[in-house]
Amino acid sequence: MSRATRCNSLLVLSTIVLLVGSASMVEAFDTEGEFVQGTKIFGLQVGGGEQNNVEGQRTISDISFLNITPRFSYLPFRPFGSGLLRSAVEPGLEGWFQYYLAPKQATAEGLKLALRYHLIGFGRLVPYLEVTAGAAGTSLHVSEAFRSFTFVLEAGAGMSYFVTEGVAINAGYRFQHISNGDVYHCAKCNRGFESDSGVVGVSFFFK
Numbered sequence: 001m002s003r004a005t006r007c008n009s010l011l012v013l014s015t016i017v018l019l020v021g022s023a024s025m026v027e028a029f030d031t032e033g034e035f036v037q038g039t040k041i042f043g044l045q046v047g048g049g050e051q052n053n054v055e056g057q058r059t060i061s062d063i064s065f066l067n068i069t070p071r072f073s074y075l076p077f078r079p080f081g082s083g084l085l086r087s088a089v090e091p092g093l094e095g096w097f098q099y100y101l102a103p104k105q106a107t108a109e110g111l112k113l114a115l116r117y118h119l120i121g122f123g124r125l126v127p128y129l130e131v132t133a134g135a136a137g138t139s140l141h142v143s144e145a146f147r148s149f150t151f152v153l154e155a156g157a158g159m160s161y162f163v164t165e166g167v168a169i170n171a172g173y174r175f176q177h178i179s180n181g182d183v184y185h186c187a188k189c190n191r192g193f194e195s196d197s198g199v200v201g202v203s204f205f206f207k
Contacts, residue, residue, distance in 0.1 A: 029124045029162060035088035037078045040206045043071040049176065049197025051144075061142040063193060067098040071114060071203075079120060086121035094132055096152060100140050108178075110136020112152060118160070126160040126168070144193035145178055153177040158199070166205045173198055 050064040073092025081087045091114070098108040112134025119127045132154040138145065158172020179192025 031120045031123055031126060031162065032079050032086065032088075034162065034166070034168075034205050035075060035079050035090075035118065035120055036207060037075055038207065039075045041071070041073040041075070041090065041092065041203050042206070043073070043170075043201055043203035045069045045071065045170070045199045045201030047174070047197050047199035049174075049195045051193050051195050054194050057191075059143075060193070061103050061144055063100060063140070063142065063144070063195065064102045065098050065100045065195070065197075067096065067197070069097070069112075069199070069201075070095045073114070073116075081121075084121040085119065088118045088120050090116040090118060092116075094134070096134060096136055098136075098138075103142060104140075106138065106140035108136045108138035108140060108150065108152075110134050110150075110152060112154075124162040126162070127157070128160060128170075128172070129157050130172070130174075131155050132174075144191045145180075147180050149180055150178055151181045156199075160203065168203045168205070169201070170203065171198070171200045 046066070046068050048064070048066040051060055051062060053060050071092050071094045073090045075088065075090060077089055079086055079088045094112045094114045096108065096110045096112050100106040100108070112132040114130065114132045116128045116130040133152070135149070135151050137148055138150050139148070154174045154176045156172050156174035158170055160168040160170040162168045174197045176195045176197055177192060178195070
């Protein structure tokens with residue numbers, strides 16, 4: 001495990017431990033009131049990660065990166081379910097700005113559709129699952145990503161914690177896949193790569 005991965009994992013783990021520890025020391029909180037139908041959410045996340053080798057390739061480029069993802073969401077539905085399974089769905093858009101540190105300096109910029117599924121029955125502490133999908137332009141030209149156009153797909157999970165009404169901080173993990181989806185019909189151009197990444201951020205809720 002590289003130093004970047006250890007630091008990234010420690011950052012996310014420390015944040016989650018802080019959120020969980022804080023949850024046991026606070027008064028009751030009207031979490032459902034934060035997720036009422038019609039709420040708008042602006043979020044900003046920063047993160048980083050590095051390439052894994054889940055496909056078992058003989059060689060990889062050892063890609064590592066930092067990123068920033070501003071997000072705007074709108075809640076079109078009321079919360080549903082009951083008890084600890086009380087839930088809210090958050091569709092939105094994410095800007096995607098990724099800066100590659102290795103094997104060389106490069107960037108990627110694009111836009112993604114994002115969907116989060118929140119479990120809101122735990123008070124201030126809100127676990128979530130999420131997926132994102134979008135397209136981008138990139139200057140990273142390595143064997144796994146040879147062309148300038150790319151798709152980005154992500155799946156992940158995390159925790160949000162409401163520090164006060166209308167403001168939540170979050171930490172989570174994302175599995176990221178980058179490839180051009182065979183739009184060039186070229187085996188050399190379409191290998192793609194996967195990465196493990198961590199994110200931390202803040203969200204503001206407007207009713």
